[in-house]
Amino acid sequence: MAGHVFGRSAATLPTAVRGSGCYIEDSNGRRYLDGSGGAAVSCLGHSDADVRAAIHAQLDDLAFAHTGFFTSQAAEELADLLIDEAPEGIERVYFGAGGSEAVEAALKLARQYMIEIEQPGRHRIIARRQSYHGNTLGALAAGGNAWRREKYAPLLIETHHIAPCYEYRHRKDGESADDYGLRAANALEEEILRLGPDSVMAFIAEPVVGATAGAVPPVPGYFKRIREICNQYGVLLILDEVMCGMGRTGTFFACEQDGISPDIITIAKGLGAGYAPIGAMLASGKIYDAIVSGSGAFQHGHTYHGHPLATAAGRAVVTAMRERGLVERAKVMGDTLNKALHDEFGQHPHVGDIRGRGLFRALEFVADRESKRPFAPEKKVAGRLKAAAMAEGLIVYPASGTVDGQKGDHCLIAPAFIISEDEIGELVSRLSRAVAATI
Numbered sequence: 244m245a246g247h248v249f250g251r252s253a254a255t256l257p258t259a260v261r262g263s264g265c266y267i268e269d270s271n272g273r274r275y276l277d278g279s280g281g282a283a284v285s286c287l288g289h290s291d292a293d294v295r296a297a298i299h300a301q302l303d304d305l306a307f308a309h310t311g312f313f314t315s316q317a318a319e320e321l322a323d324l325l326i327d328e329a330p331e332g333i334e335r336v337y338f339g340a341g342g343s344e345a346v347e348a349a350l351k352l353a354r355q356y357m358i359e360i361e362q363p364g365r366h367r368i369i370a371r372r373q374s375y376h377g378n379t380l381g382a383l384a385a386g387g388n389a390w391r392r393e394k395y396a397p398l399l400i401e402t403h404h405i406a407p408c409y410e411y412r413h414r415k416d417g418e419s420a421d422d423y424g425l426r427a428a429n430a431l432e433e434e435i436l437r438l439g440p441d442s443v444m445a446f447i448a449e450p451v452v453g454a455t456a457g458a459v460p461p462v463p464g465y466f467k468r469i470r471e472i473c474n475q476y477g478v479l480l481i482l483d484e485v486m487c488g489m490g491r492t493g494t495f496f497a498c499e500q501d502g503i504s505p506d507i508i509t510i511a512k513g514l515g516a517g518y519a520p521i522g523a524m525l526a527s528g529k530i531y532d533a534i535v536s537g538s539g540a541f542q543h544g545h546t547y548h549g550h551p552l553a554t555a556a557g558r559a560v561v562t563a564m565r566e567r568g569l570v571e572r573a574k575v576m577g578d579t580l581n582k583a584l585h586d587e588f589g590q591h592p593h594v595g596d597i598r599g600r601g602l603f604r605a606l607e608f609v610a611d612r613e614s615k616r617p618f619a620p621e622k623k624v625a626g627r628l629k630a631a632a633m634a635e636g637l638i639v640y641p642a643s644g645t646v647d648g649q650k651g652d653h654c655l656i657a658p659a660f661i662i663s664e665d666e667i668g669e670l671v672s673r674l675s676r677a678v679a680a681t682i
Contacts, residue, residue, distance in 0.1 A: 262289025265659050265666055267638070275633070278670045279640040283453065283486045283603065283657035286513040286573075287563060294518045294559040301555035310549040317555040324561045325525060328495040330504035334528035337541070338521065338549040342485030342511035343377030345522035346447075349507045350381050351543050353445040353479045356530050359537035362477075365444040368400075369434055369478075371407040373648070375455040376447060376483050385447050388455045389648025403438060405430040407452060408461045411596040411607065412615070412646060420462040428468035435476050445479040445507075450497040453486035456645055457605030457653030458598055466501040473506075479530075480505040485522065486603075489513030490564055491657065493574030493601030500600065506530060519556035569660040577601035579664055580656070583671045593682045602660060607645060607653045608682065617651040620644075624652040624681060631677035639674060 250256070257269035265288055266274045277285060287294060301317055308315055322336040337352075339345050350368065357365040370376065372387040383392060384399035387407075392399065406413060406427065414423040435443050450466065452459040473480040482505040487497040491513055494500055498508070507530070511522030534541055547553075564570055581597070581604060588594040588606055595609035610618045618624045625641035632639050645651030658670060 264288045264290060265662050273636065275636050275638050276666065276670055276673065277638045277658065278632075278674070279638055279655055279657045280512075280659055281517065281638070282512065282640060283491060283655070284512045284515075285517040286490065286660050287516040287518075287560060287569070288659040288661045289517070291516070291518070291559075291563065293563055294516065294556055297555050297559035298518060298552060301552050305551050308551060309546070310544070315549065315551040315554065317551050317558055318549045321554045321558040321561065324558065324565070325510075325523065328561075328565075329508070329525055330496060330498060332504045332506075332527045332529070333508060333525045335526045335531040337524045337526065338554060339511075339523065339545060340520045340547050340550070340553070341522045342483075342509065343379040343382045343522075344545060344548070345485065345509035345511055345524045346377045346382040346385065346483060347379050348524040348543055349447070349481050349509050349526075350385065350445070352507065352524065352526060352530065352534075352541060353481065355538075355542060356479065356533055357444055359533040362441070364441050365477075367438050367443045368402045369431065369438075369443060369446045370402055370404050371448055372404045373407045373409065373456045373459075373645075374404075374447075374449055374452060374483075376449075377485070386455075387648075388644070390644050403434060405434050407456065407459065408465045409452075409456060409459050410462050411459075411598065414462075421464055424462040424465035425468055427462075428465050428472065431469060432472045432476075435472070435478065440476045440478075443476065443478050445481050446473055447481040447483055449483045449485075449487060450501060451487040451492055451600055451603060453603075454640065454642055454655065457607060457642065457655050458487075458600070458603050458657075459605075460598060460600050461501060466498065466503050470503045470505075479507060481507040481509070483509050485509050485511040486657075487600075490570035490573050490660065491601055491603045492599075493570065493577055495564075495570050497600070514557050514560065515553065516556075516560045518560065519550075519553040521550070521553040521557050523557075564660075573602045573660045576660065576662055576664075576667065577604070580604055580658070580662075580667050580670075583667050584656075587671050587675050588678075591678070593678075599656075602658055602662070604656045605653050606656075606678075607651070617646050620649055625654070628652070628654060628677055628681045631680040632674065634680075635673040635677050637670065637673040637677060639677075
């Protein structure tokens with residue numbers, strides 16, 4: 244469809260007209276199996292009756308009330324639901340319209356907290372290479388996605404990046420997973436000491452890395468050591484669960500599986516499940532109390548934050564997850580998906596790694612399995628795979644620059660929690676044909 248929309252690129256895209264379950268239909272009547280939830284968003288599928296009813300009911304009562312003047316029942320009830328599931332110490336929820344807004348709020352809150360506790364010298368942010376934290380300037384600066392940062396580098400605040408916890412690429416021969424995790428985590432301590440402990444404000448990381456590297460999980464013990472280091476040096480730990488949270492990895496919050504509590508968590512995508520634009524920053528009671536007992540207000544805000552329609556949608560999504568056991572289902576169906584991927588691609592000469600947690604999985608492609616050598620960037624494997632998958636009636640989320648921001652290709656798979664075993668079989672079969680057409 245030609246028109247006046249300023250799209251992501253100049254490509255001509257099909258027009259989506261309706262969705263049902265795990266499928267999207269375009270204006271030509273073609274159906275696509277949504278194998279990635281768009282960008283790990285559509286965790287309930289595309290036609291959940293309860294969420295639609297909740298949005299209609301909220302619209303009948305109240306569409307908008309500015310949070311400078313009012314709170315809303317939908318926002319209050321959603322916050323209560325989230326805190327019921329949150330890690331120990333997390334007590335407050337600040338809503339926004341998406342993941343980038345949530346990360347911006349987290350960074351600004353971290354800075355204001357340091358001022359409130361009379362440590363104004365703390366302003367430095369440490370993150371990891373091959374990470375992604377959003378597309379607004381603050382979030383983009385925190386992220387370690389080299390390709391996304393490149394054009395805007397002169398506009399970005401100074402941040403500091405350490406190596407990611409990326410076992411497939413960085414664990415040495417003969418090194419145990421435990422030893423590698425300790426080495427990877429200790430890079431944070433080294434960077435804090437290099438910068439000066441009294442200058443470091445926060446460390447931000449994705450518990451399971453999403454779009455930039457493709458469902459990369461940490462090795463056991465990595466985040467426990469990270470938590471120890473942050474505690475030792477008074478650095479806030481911000482966990483970005485915008486993509487991997489909200490049940491996607493088989494627990495409500497991904498960090499549950501690592502046995503830690505952060506100081507701040509960001510969520511989005513699965514919070515609204517695609518039915519409304521919403522994100523949230525969750526903060527510890529310690530941070531909230533410092534703001535309240537200090538200046539009294541968080542110096543930040545957006546017109547649409549805490550929007551009643553969006554929070555009503557989020558409330559319905561979280562309620563559905565809890566009442567239908569969908570987080571547990573994500574774990575079970577994730578095991579089914581993992582087995583199907585290993586059965587189909589485990590011996591594939593150009594699939595180097597199959598990884599992830601729950602219904603958050605990825606394939607990493609290589610030119611040579613033994614050496615782990617990636618394909619040359621000019622082969623454009625990720626872009627060609629996306630087109631080949633669409634031709635097969637499948638939506639997946641391939642990306643390039645997996646290894647270092649330039650080299651490497653992977654494909655992220657993140658279907659709805661309601662996906663059936665037959666649909667998993669269909670997903671893997673269509674993906675196999677797309678891979679064959681690409682490589």
